Amino acid sequence: MGRAPCCDKNGLKKGPWTPEEDQKLIDYIQKHGYGNWRTLPKNAGLQRCGKSCRLRWTNYLRPDIKRGRFSFEEEETIIQLHSILGNKWSAIAARLPGRTDNEIKNYWNTHIRKRLLRMGIDPVTHSPRLDLLDLSSILGNSSLYNTTASSQMNMPSLLGLQPMVNPDFLKLATSLLSSTQNPNPSSSLIQDLNLSAQIQSGLSPLVQTSQIQAPIQTPVPSCTTMTTTATATTTDTSRVSPSVPFFNEAQLMDQPTSFGQYPSNNDMTDFGDQTFDQWQSQEFLSSSEGLVGSNPILGYCGGSHHTFMDPSISDNSNFGSNTTSTGGGQQSYVNFAPSVMSTPSSSPTVDERESYCSENMMMINKFEIPDFLDVNQFMLAQTNC
């Protein structure tokens, strides 16, 4: 249907901002604040449209913007949030203090998306790309085949892992997809509202949801790109997510501490004696006691039970050695990413991360999705509870 331009473009400047323009905008906003972007440029003496001013301010000039490279944990967060929220960059940015939606979007498109593709993971659905089920292409494209770890793998057993995706898992994904594509948007809204109400009334939606999902006894691999296989099938419809820490957007928004407040980039090394994994585990476990058994997803590449790994993979994997000691009770979790994350100097290479996640890809066929798990029922239960 179109709409009128946001402003009269005649005589308005476009393109890169000059330092003088920046200063004018900063001065004006510091003095008057921002509010009416339409009139702001005129009042500030800028030959720009309000939209341009807003963009410049929110994406660049804002004082609380954190610049510089994304930390590994920020990257993890982005991937995890994207698996839930899809391309809702503003919502993702809201969980990453100091980062703008534009910045995150750019980072996703230029770095993360490519890496996921290299890993054979669909960056949209966060599920293994079915067109890559051809093992030769996987081996050809993935570093899995090139890493020391994989070179030590038992390749026959690897081949025996086909099909890559458990048919039950695909069934669940398909079912979820059809459910989430329900044209009635009010149902998901109701779910959001209900969960919000649960949170506000002190009931843990995590626990409640875990009860619903109790039939799923098998932990989902930690790699978020895997955990969301059955849930993030579309960008906007994955509101109920039985296999990820956030079950829907409402919960995400209502519990800003669950992710947004973990130590930021600036103090990423300051976990005390904790690894990030431990910290992250505590964060989730503290709000969802008893959930571990049914939902041990603690973060992207952050927690998967060894018991569900193919021994031929895990035993020979370099990530075994990479599983730095988390001390005591955490040993049942692969502790790759966060443990290295806590020591930036030993940040994993892209290849290492890919290899690790590729291993998790291999684990997906281990899932046992009970036939009696009716996703539609699950959705209905969410709506009715």
Place this chain on the structure above:
DNA sequence: AAACGCCCCAACCGCGCCTAG
């Protein structure tokens, strides 16, 4: 040193949502 190609990211564009009149 020059040419070329690729990558990154700031900025723009178009659309949808919300709200006031």
Place this chain on the structure above:
DNA sequence: GCTAGGCGCGGTTGGGGCGTT
């Protein structure tokens, strides 16, 4: 209920920087 304006969001683009040949 309709319309127009304001705002925000997501997708796209193009120019500069950088690496390679």
